[in-house]
Amino acid sequence: MIRGIYAVVVLDLKRAWLDRARLITGLAQPLLYLFVLGAGLAGNSRVSGPAFQRAIFPGVMGLTLLFTSVFMAISIVFDRQMGFLKAVLVAPLPRAAIAFGKIASGALQALAQGLILLPFAFLVGIHFGVVSGLMFLGTMILAAVTFSAIGVAVASLFTSTTVFPIVSNTIILPMWFLSGSLYPLAMAPHWMQAAAHFDPVAYAVDLMRGVVLGVYFFPPALSLGVLLTIIGLLGAAAVRVFNRGEDDSILGPTGTRWRR
Numbered sequence: 425m426i427r428g429i430y431a432v433v434v435l436d437l438k439r440a441w442l443d444r445a446r447l448i449t450g451l452a453q454p455l456l457y458l459f460v461l462g463a464g465l466a467g468n469s470r471v472s473g474p475a476f477q478r479a480i481f482p483g484v485m486g487l488t489l490l491f492t493s494v495f496m497a498i499s500i501v502f503d504r505q506m507g508f509l510k511a512v513l514v515a516p517l518p519r520a521a522i523a524f525g526k527i528a529s530g531a532l533q534a535l536a537q538g539l540i541l542l543p544f545a546f547l548v549g550i551h552f553g554v555v556s557g558l559m560f561l562g563t564m565i566l567a568a569v570t571f572s573a574i575g576v577a578v579a580s581l582f583t584s585t586t587v588f589p590i591v592s593n594t595i596i597l598p599m600w601f602l603s604g605s606l607y608p609l610a611m612a613p614h615w616m617q618a619a620a621h622f623d624p625v626a627y628a629v630d631l632m633r634g635v636v637l638g639v640y641f642f643p644p645a646l647s648l649g650v651l652l653t654i655i656g657l658l659g660a661a662a663v664r665v666f667n668r669g670e671d672d673s674i675l676g677p678t679g680t681r682w683r684r
Contacts, residue, residue: 432525483605497575530572567628
């Protein structure tokens, strides 16, 4: 099982490393989110400058981890279209190893981008100690795995590379906006606070914000429980989809799946 997960992770990381253009732009995105997006939003906020960027730093980190994790899952859809996924499924690997390997590889690639932000945290007034730094890194790992599980669970249901980005954006954008990434949930309208209770991104961002600012909206134990439960449920759902394999009987005369 462990060797199977390791094999899938290494394969995905090698493929990502060979795509240098995506690698370079991906490493630049977190800095753009923090300094360009943060500076632009600070200009329209009562709290300006580094103080505002410090407040939204956990939200920007959540944005980076969320979009990267979900975007990496599109490789599953590409592999299915090219027939490569069928070759992976017939390999002598447990189907659970394939699912959790995809989740792990997406989380690692998201973490690589998220870690780019950490050395620049002091520029917005955030100074991590040993304990707080390890706590923040732990919340990043948990968030990346959760978001990657969401991406893999959704991507495993699609065969169209044009439909998946549309559907995934329709899902993840509301999740990010409702998460309180750019504003304190305590100051949000009641309906948004209620909706945030059903948003896994809100729990992840709240854990990271609590480490940075020392203020939590949700009890930390609740956030940990929700995120771990989501990882387990979505991981199991992805395993179930991979266990079904690739059924050629649903292919039409053009060799294209009808399922979207």
